[in-house]
Amino acid sequence: MLSLGALAGLSLGNLSCTRRAREEFLQKHFREMTEADKAAVIGRLEAQYQQQYGKAVRVGTEPAVPGTLWGYGLDLSRCIGCRRCVYACVQENNQSRGNPQLQWIRVIRLKKGSLINLENSEHYYDPATVPEPGFMYMPVQCQQCENPPCVRVCPVKATWKEPDGLVVVDYNWCIGCRYCIAACPYKGRVFNWAEPTLPPQEINPEVHYLGNRPRMKNVVEKCTFCVQRVRKGRYPACVEACPTGTRKFGNLLDPASEIRYLIEHKRVFRMKEDLNTEPKFYYFFSA
């Protein structure tokens, strides 16, 4: 078994530079790297991206800001189902653009009158204009559970919850078993079934190691509430892109934050609360 795996590994290392391939193969788990290890890996990645995309890409490793626990609010009365958040996310987070296109946010259309039974949801609605009468829209993305089933099932700890509550993936440690996809009740994870396609002119060069850096084939990826932005005091891209003010974001530990105001003053609920996953993603109706 072992030798087979190693053999497959050798044939996979198809990078032109064998030293880089060897370093990538032997790379440690992100959480076991020393600062020097990290610097070496970042240097290698930046050089690789420069070569691949012809652009200077800055790979950040900013840790969680002490005293932060990120929470999300989503106003179901406001969402019109335009999917601007979906595409803003694809751009910001350097998702594969085609064959297949990967999306971290999925907006589902529900008939008014039914919210829990998702079996009647429509994922590929495509009318000329939104919103459509008789329907409501429910955007779903990683709910950044406090008790994330995906983290628990990973056989190699390639995914974990950061101190600020974000569930992240070390794309270089993921073995591609897809157990986390099976375990997630929110479809919060997508898989790079093929080598991702990311045209050089479309790359977002401000990336985080645990977030939106370009991925490779056969690894899992997911929403991180834009770890590369929120740890620098910016909103996630979906919040900024929303034209209706549906999306709210803030620090759950800060009593004066907008998210805390919403939890206090709106009637919020979380998706599939019966599963005890404790999402930090709060849905509510403002009207």
Place this chain on the structure above:
Amino acid sequence: MKAWRFFRETVQMVFVGTRAYTLWCAFLLAVIGVGIAFYLKQLDQGLIVTSMRDQVSWGLYIGNFTYLVGVAAAAVLLVIPAYIYHFDPIKEIVVLGELLAASAIITALLFVLADLGRPDRFWHMIPVIGILSFPDSLLAWDVVVLNGYLVLNTVVPITILVKTYFGKEPSRRLVIPLVLLSIPWAVGIHTVTAFLYNGLAARPFWNASILAPRFLASAFCSGPAMAILIFQILRKTAGMKIKNEALFKISELMAYSMFINLFLLGAELFKEYYSATIHLAPMEYLYQGLHGHNALVPWIWTATAMNITAFILFLIPRTRENLVTLNIGSLLIIAGVWVEKGLGLIVPGFIPDPLGEIYEYLPNSTEIAISLGIWACGLLIFTLFMRIAIPIQRGDFVHARHEKPALPPQYERIKP
């Protein structure tokens, strides 16, 4: 030096055999070759070459894996009736059962490897140099128990065979505790594999506590069915001395297991259909089709018909004690349980997906070619195991000191 000689003679041995043996091995190697060609394409392009997608993220590979873990478990559990009912030859049955288990485990692990997106990072799972998330991840548990089982089921038969080769009795103090240990371990591997799915609250179809008992019951059908066929083949080709009565006893036990399997399935069907909550959807998809999607419906009904037919054949003494109907029943069970526990268990777990989307999955030619290649590899491993084990146990392949000179292996029928 002695070990080297044994090794050398073993290697020499697997390269010679009857015409049927050579053709069989060549055939398996050809199927493996095709499988490797398709696997290289999968390595190069990614799992996109399969029918799996985010909605149905496991398919034929994991289905086969689950089935084979069952075969591996049941092969060893066969030792219990063999002991209780005094099937002769017991030592041969133990060796055969454990080698069948070892082959099935290797095959099951190859299916996991085929399903793994990044086999180059396989070492991440190895404790000390990598990180194995034990005890949190049930997949880590499975890695531990399956590899332990593999070691157990190679150590025991190899010990027995090597000792026999050198003309000695295997140490009972070593072998018997290990055989006894492998019995609960067999139950363990299949239970852990069931828990792998069972523990996922996101997938109501699997999140039913009846899953592990059903796994064991169906394994007790498919594993012995394979053993019945293998016993007969070895009786014909290698003169294995197993009596018909032993086969009939096994088939009687299979009738009971199939009854339990069908009963547990019935209990599950009742609960889902009578309460008819939204969690009925995967069951509905499997048996009736859901919102016009019904790819698995013909499969599961064919499998159910096969299982029920086999149950009846094995229940009636006259049909179970007739080698023709016995073999038909065994083939029906092998196929029926394969569908029930492969596609019929894995795929509906993903349909509808957690947000209600329905993506219909059926394996494509790449997955089928790779799977056939892996099955061929398993059969080849088992064939080679038998190629060594049988001559040793028949006393035809022994260390020179004990050899009767100039006597070519009788059942070989060709020159070495």
